[in-house]
Amino acid sequence: xxxxxxxxxxxxxxxxxxxxxxxxxxxxxxxxxxxxxxxxxxxxxxxxxxxxxxxxxxxxxxxxxxxxxxxxxxxxxxxxxxxxxxxxxxxxxxxxxxxxxxxxxxxxxxxxxxxxxxxxxxxxxxxxxxxxxxxxxxxxxxxxxxxxxxxxxxxxxxxxxxxxxxxxxxxxxxxxxxxxxxxxxxxxxxxxxxxxxxxxxxxxxxxxxxxxxxxxxxxxxxxxxxxxxxxxxxx
Numbered sequence: 313x314x315x316x317x318x319x320x321x322x323x324x325x326x327x328x329x330x331x332x333x334x335x336x337x338x339x340x341x342x343x344x345x346x347x348x349x350x351x352x353x354x355x356x357x358x359x360x361x362x363x364x365x366x367x368x369x370x371x372x373x374x375x376x377x378x379x380x381x382x383x384x385x386x387x388x389x390x391x392x393x394x395x396x397x398x399x400x401x402x403x404x405x406x407x408x409x410x411x412x413x414x415x416x417x418x419x420x421x422x423x424x425x426x427x428x429x430x431x432x433x434x435x436x437x438x439x440x441x442x443x444x445x446x447x448x449x450x451x452x453x454x455x456x457x458x459x460x461x462x463x464x465x466x467x468x469x470x471x472x473x474x475x476x477x478x479x480x481x482x483x484x485x486x487x488x489x490x491x492x493x494x495x496x497x498x499x500x501x502x503x504x505x506x507x508x509x510x511x512x513x514x515x516x517x518x519x520x521x522x523x524x525x526x527x528x529x530x531x532x533x534x535x536x537x538x539x540x541x542x543x544x545x546x547x
Contacts, residue, residue, distance in 0.1 A: 327370035327394050327446050328379050329453075330461065332386035339390065339453045341366035355425050355505065363450040364429040367439075370394065370446040377465035387462050390455040394448065398432050398440040401499050410435055411497075424520055425505040442502050443544065444469050485529045490517070493525040493547075500525075500546045507542070514538035 329339060356365055370392065371379035378389065398410060410431045417427035429449060432440050439448035485491045496504070504511070504520050511518050515531035515538065525547075527535050539545045 326373055326391040328373065329368065329370050329390045329392070329455065330381045330385040331388045331390060334388045334460075335457055336388075336390065336455065337457075339368045339392075339455055341368050341448065341450065341452055352505075355423050358423045359426040359430070361426065361430050363433045364426060366450050368448045368451075368453050370448070372441070372444070372446060372469060374467040374469055377467040378461055380466040380468050381461070387460050389458040389461045389464075391458055392453050392455045394439070394446055394453075396436075396438045397446060397448075398435070398437040400428075400440045400497070400502065401443050403497060406435070407497065424501055428501055442499055443546070489529045491527050491529060491532060496520070496525060497546070503542075503546050511535065511538055 331339070359365070371381070373379070398406070400407065410428070413431035413434055414424070414427040417430050418424055422430065429440075429447075433449050437449075438451055439446060501520070504525065508520075515527050515535035517526070517528035517531045518535055519526050539547055
């Protein structure tokens with residue numbers, strides 16, 4: 313069996329991480345707390361599973377430059393080749409197995425996002441890809457240092473929406489006036505986690521429960537309008 317370092321070196325694409333520190337040879341998942349946004353810190357505080365608290369974030373590669381970083385990240389650029397990562401952007405038999413395991417964790421009280429990440433690790437993956445980021449879980453990551461990003465050309469990451477589903481809320485509401493979605497895929501789940509605050513502000517009845525999204529018919533138009541602010545939303 314290949315070691316994690318061998319997996320890193322054998323994959324095809326270089327993923328990018330920005331740090332405040334130069335000349336590192338590896339990125340420690342145990343240091344991730346300093347770069348996690350408030351909402352995600354709160355989510356991770358709700359689990360006792362240390363495997364998903366140890367995490368390193370990467371941007372997917374882009375053509376013609378470096379992926380544009382979020383505001384506040386460091387200027388020192390690192391690259392790594394990631395392998396054995398679950399692709400959460402596309403339906404797959406393995407993704408269905410991960411979703412089933414995640415539901416078991418969620419039924420035991422885990423936050424949906426934590427339940428998904430626990431399931432990813434349970435199934436032997438080193439992390440997962442979403443449409444605009446990659447997260448390595450429970451591992452330190454060997455990297456190569458590529459200097460400062462100052463003055464470099466940044467490129468916005470474009471998400472392929474050719475297979476994007478129509479709205480999951482197009483069906484008929486139930487007797488209580490509530491629309492429900494089909495089971496969410498991993499990409500949809502992570503989008504909800506990231507944008508939950510703004511979505512619920514626009515549509516207070518919107519919620520995720522047992523792997524599905526729900527919204528009252530009176531709030532449906534507002535939810536659609538809020539989703540459309542994100543041109544690459546997965547709903």
